[in-house]
Amino acid sequence: MFTLLFLSGGTGSRMLNAVPKQYMLLAGKPVVMHILERVDQLPEIAEVVMVCAKEYEPAIALMLNQYGVRTPVRFAPAGSTRQESVRNGLAMVATDNVIVHEAARPFVKVEDFQRLMEANEPNAMLGEAIPFSVLVGHEYVEGALERSSLVNVQLPQKFQTQLLREVHEKAMADGATFTEDAAMLHKYHPEVPIKICPGMPYNLKLTTRIDMLVGEQIYDEVFRKRK
Amino acid sequence: MATCIITGVGSGIGKATAIMLSHRGYYDHYALIGRNAADMAATAAAMSCNIPAAAIHTYNLDLSAPEGIPEVVASIVATTGSIDALLNIAGYTDPQPLLTTSLESFELTYRVNVYAPFMLMRECVKYMKTSGGKILNVASTAGMTPRPGWLSYASSKAALISISETLTAELSEYGIMVYCVSPGRCATKLRRRLAPDEDPSTIMQPEEVAEVICNLINPAEKCLDGQNIVIRKMINR
Ligand SMILES: NC(=O)c1ccc[n+]([C@@H]2O[C@H](COP(=O)([O-])OP(=O)(O)OC[C@H]3O[C@@H](n4cnc5c(N)ncnc54)[C@H](OP(=O)(O)O)[C@@H]3O)[C@@H](O)[C@H]2O)c1
Numbered sequence: 001m002f003t004l005l006f007l008s009g010g011t012g013s014r015m016l017n018a019v020p021k022q023y024m025l026l027a028g029k030p031v032v033m034h035i036l037e038r039v040d041q042l043p044e045i046a047e048v049v050m051v052c053a054k055e056y057e058p059a060i061a062l063m064l065n066q067y068g069v070r071t072p073v074r075f076a077p078a079g080s081t082r083q084e085s086v087r088n089g090l091a092m093v094a095t096d097n098v099i100v101h102e103a104a105r106p107f108v109k110v111e112d113f114q115r116l117m118e119a120n121e122p123n124a125m126l127g128e129a130i131p132f133s134v135l136v137g138h139e140y141v142e143g144a145l146e147r148s149s150l151v152n153v154q155l156p157q158k159f160q161t162q163l164l165r166e167v168h169e170k171a172m173a174d175g176a177t178f179t180e181d182a183a184m185l186h187k188y189h190p191e192v193p194i195k196i197c198p199g200m201p202y203n204l205k206l207t208t209r210i211d212m213l214v215g216e217q218i219y220d221e222v223f224r225k226r227k
Numbered sequence: 228m229a230t231c232i233i234t235g236v237g238s239g240i241g242k243a244t245a246i247m248l249s250h251r252g253y254y255d256h257y258a259l260i261g262r263n264a265a266d267m268a269a270t271a272a273a274m275s276c277n278i279p280a281a282a283i284h285t286y287n288l289d290l291s292a293p294e295g296i297p298e299v300v301a302s303i304v305a306t307t308g309s310i311d312a313l314l315n316i317a318g319y320t321d322p323q324p325l326l327t328t329s330l331e332s333f334e335l336t337y338r339v340n341v342y343a344p345f346m347l348m349r350e351c352v353k354y355m356k357t358s359g360g361k362i363l364n365v366a367s368t369a370g371m372t373p374r375p376g377w378l379s380y381a382s383s384k385a386a387l388i389s390i391s392e393t394l395t396a397e398l399s400e401y402g403i404m405v406y407c408v409s410p411g412r413c414a415t416k417l418r419r420r421l422a423p424d425e426d427p428s429t430i431m432q433p434e435e436v437a438e439v440i441c442n443l444i445n446p447a448e449k450c451l452d453g454q455n456i457v458i459r460k461m462i463n464r
Contacts, residue, residue, distance in 0.1 A: 028397050041357060068353035226399040226453060 001046040001097070002117060002158070004039055005089040008032055008052040008060075008103035009078030021206050022103035023056065027219040031206065032060065033067055034106035040069045041110050044117055045099070048073040051089040083177055083184075087168045093161050097122060100164075100181055101156040104206045107218050108156060112200060121195035122160045125182045127151035128199035154199040157182055163192065230256040230307040231444070232300075232351065234290060234343070235317030237266030239415030240365065242273075243437035244316060249274035249283075253446055256282050256307040260299065260347075261317070262289040290317050290343035291335055300350035311360040312444055313351045315344035315387075318365065320380040322421055333379045340383035345390065352398060359402025361444055361452075364391045366409045368457060377421065384409070388455050395453035404452035406443050410436045411459035431460040 008022050022031045039045050050073055052060060057075050064073055076092050079085040086100065099116065101108070116124055130150050136143040157180070164181060167188040171178060178184040182194050202222045206215055231254040235241030245259060257274065261267045264287055271283045284306055286299050304310060319339035321332045344364055351362070369377055370384025391407035398405060412418055413436055414427035439458050443451055 027400075037356070068356065224396070224399045225402055226395065226404075 124195035125157035126199040241316035243433035336379035
């Protein structure tokens, strides 16, 4: 059994909007509900630990009821960084395995979650090849990166709960920051295999306003069944 | 076990549809919602010639009080285990021009023709969204063109057409198909209120509308949702 550690603590500052993006409507539905509804179809996910700002808890609880979500959801306090939010959520996870996902990525199908859960390693992530060239540099080019050796990190990711807790403790003690958890696990336990499952081209992270427009098209193409 | 909910089964199009569906065998359970127990019992009795009486469940509810709908839907699910189709057929009319329409009459029309279908859809979708299903709303040609003297009725049907189109898109991800039919004049109690002098034998009969509804609600039908389907008959003059 798995717990979904669902990161919904963002404040949406990049959207220049009073409402954080994960609570905005996408295809007529609050962004957070896209994932929560799909996760509700997965019996392997016993519980959701949702990390969010305290003031959004009542609104989310109401939506869960309105959308008839039956998977139990508990709230964990958002931290001041993503890493702290994951740590806060992990403290509440009661299963041996955890899936980390973020609310700003609503385009994950039920089958994509299943593929990740069924991957033959307990630690796994979704990743895609990088389709464009990348260089190192700021004002001047300082070097090149070998694109074929790079991977575009997508969420969700799955981990052994205890192992992820342990590396979070280490990172905190070291004062080290990581943008996501696979990098952290690999840094402290390079011997632990982290399987890369093929990611999906439609798994867009909603970051800017334009992403909301693109997101409508993705929803239409990938999720709306009536063609 | 597939369940179909039908409103407006006491007479007219709803009654004809319920009886015709009982011949078709698409669903295992039928939940009939209405406010007139004797009329519903008569429809249930006619249906039970074709299906076991235990497959027919009646629920007394006045749809002008849609607040009672969540409880009824929960009790249907508790009894039959699922909801697979919802047919919003009940309708009310008090044909009046603007200057004689009271707020009470306007509101009553909207309660039965708009609020009740909205509440039924909302509550049913909570259950249907994991398994998919079909919703069919009976609007009217009166909702498509101006009908002086029928202000509340015509506008309520226009609302139902719009709601059906919006929900076709909104519910598609769940595999829920939303149909909308707009019959023209059909020989029923309601039509008599709209056109008291008309000879009912000269116009479309409820069974003819029911036939179209049954064909749409057939689980094998996959292509005709999301559009306002006009049902009109060529009559002999
Ligand atoms: N006949 C037409 O020419 C025509 C044309 C276009 C659309 N339609 C639509 O077709 C649908 C069926 O009507 P019909 O023509 O078959 O007329 P009908 O025989 O009068 O049937 C209307 C049904 O709605 C029920 N109903 C009305 N108010 C209700 C309430 N407050 N609570 C519960 N049930 C209520 C009636 O029950 P009671 O017997 O208890 O009143 C009756 O069973 C309606 O939506 C109507 O607008 C009809």
